[in-house]
Amino acid sequence: MxxxxxxxxxxxxxxxxxxxxxxxxxxxxxxxxxxxxxxxxxxxxxxxxxxxxxxxxxxxxxxxxxTSRPLPDVMAWVRPYVELWGTSFDRLAEALSEEEPDHGR
Known part of the structure; x- marks a missing residue:
């Protein structure tokens, strides 16, 4: 299977x-x-x-x-999406942090 x-x-x-x-x-x-x-x-x-x-x-x-072994075919299929979404979330986090007002000043 x-x-x-x-x-x-x-x-x-x-x-x-x-x-x-x-x-x-x-x-x-x-x-x-x-x-x-x-x-x-x-x-x-x-x-x-x-x-x-x-x-x-x-x-x-x-x-x-x-087990510690993932399903290799599923992992190979999912990996590019995780990387794509991870990059998108990283860019969003950067953009949001740039828009935050500096409350320390």
Missing amino acids: DDFAVIAEPTRRSIVDRLRVSEHDVGALVGELGISQSLASKHLRVLREAGVVESRVVGRRRVYRL
């Missing part, structure tokens, strides 16, 4: 959003998302196979977290 298909599904994006904040086991994701355990496991398998999440066993639970 390509990187864009991995994050195209809203439930998988919700899982990624929650794992961005903290590790979760399947039960916690089921409770927070209001989905079945089998559906959560299915989406976690897709995310794991894509290299987005990894798991470790803690007692009788399997705990999931995001």
